[in-house]
Every structure is written in C-alpha cells, then in structure tokens.
Amino acid sequence: DTEVTQTPKHLVMGMTNKKSLKCEQHMGHRAMYWYKQKAKKPPELMFVYSYEKLSINESVPSRFSPECPNSSLLNLHLHALQPEDSALYLCASSAGLAGNEQFFGPGTRLTVL
C-alpha cells in the first residue's frame, strides 16, 4: 500500500474557526511532511516530523499547529486563519532521512472566508 490519505478533501472556514486537517499513511514511513501549495506554484514546505518529533518548522505562523500522535498519523490544527491562507494543503511521507521516494496525499483544498 503506497497511499497517503487526507481528510477532509475540502474545507471552508471562517477566520474565527478552529479546524484540523488529518493525514494517514501505513507504509511504515518515519518522516511525514506538511506542504502548502498555491495555484500554479510548487509545494512549499511547512513542517517535517521525523520519528514523531518535529524536525523542521519553516517559520510557519503559529496559527498553524502540527501534531504527530503516532508514526502513522499527522494532523494540522488551524486557528484564526487569514484569507491568504487559502490553498491546497498536502501531506507527504518518506521512509527517512536518506534520499527516498516521497509520496503525497491528494490534499485538502482550504478556503478561508
């Protein structure tokens, strides 16, 4: 199974809402990633978890809060977002630090009103 799943597929939220994005993989991968992708742009790295510990935070605003409850799950908690945060949020996983295949999920299309 080489699949990364993400829920929900679409999310519309107001600037005062709190919501969460979820990601799951069962490939035994120990690195999991959150990316943000704007239209016609490449994915932009937000966070990396390695062995369930936060390894990289690309200076992401605190209104985005990642969580890795276990080796298969990755969450992104959203609070007080801005309209410019509207984007496709992608989760990905890879086996580890060495150059390995990185598999992406289908993404969550987020719209902030």
Added chain:
Amino acid sequence: GENVEQHPSTLSVQEGDSAVIKCTYSDSASNYFPWYKQELGKGPQLIIDIRSNVGEKKDQRIAVTLNKTAKHFSLHITETQPEDSAVYFCAAYKGTYKYIFGTGTRLKVLA
C-alpha cells in the same frame, strides 16, 4: 540558497511527439532527483526518480537523465498521449528532509 530552475514553464506538443523538461540545481551535494506529475485538483504523483550514481533511468515511455558535472537533469516523455497533460515538477534532495522543487512545467498534449 539552494534552488532548482525548471524550463520551460509551458510546453505544448502534438500527440505522439516527445516532450523534454529540463532542470538545473545549484547544490552539488544533492543526490536524489524525483519527478512528479500533478493533475488538476490532485496531489503530486512520483513518476520517476534518479540517484546521483546513475546517469539515466527509463520506465516505459518516461526517462530521466542526470549530468552531475553540469548539475542538469531532464525528463523525457516519448509517444505523448492526452493523459500526459498535467503539471510536472522536478526536485532535488540532499538528505535534510528538504526537497527543493522546480517551478513546474505545464504540459499540454494536443490530440
């Protein structure tokens, strides 16, 4: 800083023709180079990759070549089909969990 240049930004080819997309990376420590295909409304899909100890890799109609000296790598698609139409991203990786992506190429295969 590290960057990957990708050309062209758009590419239109007739069905059955070949398509070539080129990337140039800046960090000589990069040792893994994946290519992704992204269809509208979907996440990027890994289609082929190459490691720095290999010069060329082929998978059916898709091939990737790597020139480490020039820091160039290219994606070659032969006998293009309408379903090849998508955005293609190259990336370079050196082992820090950071995959540096190119800016993308929108490929249109005209029937």
